[in-house]
Amino acid sequence: MGRSPCCEKAHTNKGAWTKEEDDRLITYIRAHGEGCWRSLPKAAGLLRCGKSCRLRWINYLRPDLKRGNFTVEEDELIIKLHSLLGNKWSLIAGRLPGRTDNEIKNYWNTHIRRKLLSRGIDPATHQPINELHKPPATAAPLSDLRDQMDALVSFRIKKEEAGTEHQQCPDLNLELRISPPHYGQFPLQADQQMKSGGRSDSHCFACSLGVQDSKECSCRIEGCGDGGGSTVSSYDFLGLKAGVRDFRGLEMK
DNA sequence: AACAATAGCAACCGCCACGGA
C-alpha cells in the first residue's frame, strides 16, 4: 500500500491559478477562515488539491502580504538570518513580516546568492570563498564546539546595523537570540516539554527568538503577546533543525 | 524582427513531524 495521494489528481486543475479560482478561495476563507485544507477545495467549489489552495493562499492571496521589492534592510536581515539558520526559509520568513518563505527562497536563489558571490562570499557557508580552499580541519575539538555554541547562544543582530528596519517595524526586535529550551521559569511547561521531547505548546516561536510583546508572539505567557494560536513544537537548537509549525499566527481575524 | 539565452517567480512534489484514534 502506497501513500495515499493528497487529492484525486484526475479531477484537479494544475498550473497557474485563474482570477475566478482566486476569488473563490478568498471568498471562502473570508467566510470560513483557514480550516481543513483537504476539504476546503470541495467546500469552496474548487478543482484544486488542498495543498495547492494552501500554497496559493499563503504565498499570494493573504491580505497581509507585502508585495514589491525587498529593501536593503530586508536583504541584510535575510543574509544574517540565513547565516544563522541556513535554508530554514519559514523561520527566516517569520522574521520578515509580510514576506513568505517561498518569496524569500526565490529571492535568495535569484538575487542574494549572486550578490554574495560577487562579494566573494560563499552563500552556503557565508565564509569568504578563499577560505573554502584551505585544507579541511579534522574533527573539531570540544573547545571549538563550545565556542560555536557560545557564538550561537550570544548571537545578536545589532539594532544599529539594521537601522531603519527597526524604525519601520517597531515590533521587530532585532536582538535575535537563539537559546536552549527555557525550562526554569515555567516548571509546568517544562514538565510538558520534557514529556514531549522538548516540545512546548505554550511558548511561541516569537518568544523563543526574543520577540516577546510583539504581534508575532502568540503564546499565553503572562506579559507576552496578544495571542493567536501559533506554537513552537520543537526546536533542535544544536542542529538548528527546526520542526517549527504554525508559528506565524496568521489566522484570519 | 526573430531566435536563443537567461532571469524571475509561481506552483508542484515528496518528505517529514505532529496529533489524534
Added chain:
DNA sequence: CTCCGTGGCGGTTGCTATTGT
C-alpha cells in the same frame, strides 16, 4: 505504542518575461 491523516517545509520544476545576439 503504533498507525494514519494532515499540514507544513524545502527543493525543484516549468512557464513567462526580459535581455542579448
